[in-house]
Amino acid sequence: AQSVTQLGSHVSVSEGALVLLRCNYSSSVPPYLFWYVQYPNQGLQLLLKYTSAATLVKGINGFEAEFKKSETSFHLTKPSAHMSDAAEYFCAVSDRSGGSNYKLTFGKGTLLTVNP
């Protein structure tokens, strides 16, 4: 069975500071991993995904994530936070076992606050 742990339900950074949102996963098969962003009162938008190609994945809005198999991690980073990055971020892992029907398991989310 797959699982995702997001460390820190709430992260607060200053504008211009580094953003680091942590995600650790558990999977019985080589995983596909995703980060989604949710702005207030909106649906989930795909930020980036790892699908077994390059381990460093670049996404939209300047975000990137690095897949580290040895650490079972897929942390999300952005060098310089912007006020518009304030949102909730979700990490997810795909069940790639046979007959899984592409189900995703989500972490509980990390709310990012950006202070001026």
Add this chain to the structure above:
Amino acid sequence: DAGITQSPRHKVTETGTPVTLRCHQTENHRYMYWYRQDPGHGLRLIHYSYGVKDTDKGEVSDGYSVSRSKTEDFLLTLESATSSQTSVYFCAAIAETSTDTQYFGPGTRLTVL
């Protein structure tokens, strides 16, 4: 964007009444999913569909049923709504089976009084 719409976008109902939420997609996606989002729980899978008339349960299916009589529509029914089913409901579809990528609808906010 996978061409997914949800209706209604907001609904207030009373305990014990049946409620049906609709997910509509215009791009012939085979796989569709219903999630609920609650504070502190992230998104949890309720039911999913892998084709017309083919559905299965997710992790929090009690009190919910689904139907998919045609490719474009995936309906979620609360047979007898309870206050614990107050939540935001999201529909999703797989647009790229090679990457397992799900795309989400805008959500339905349901309040059960």
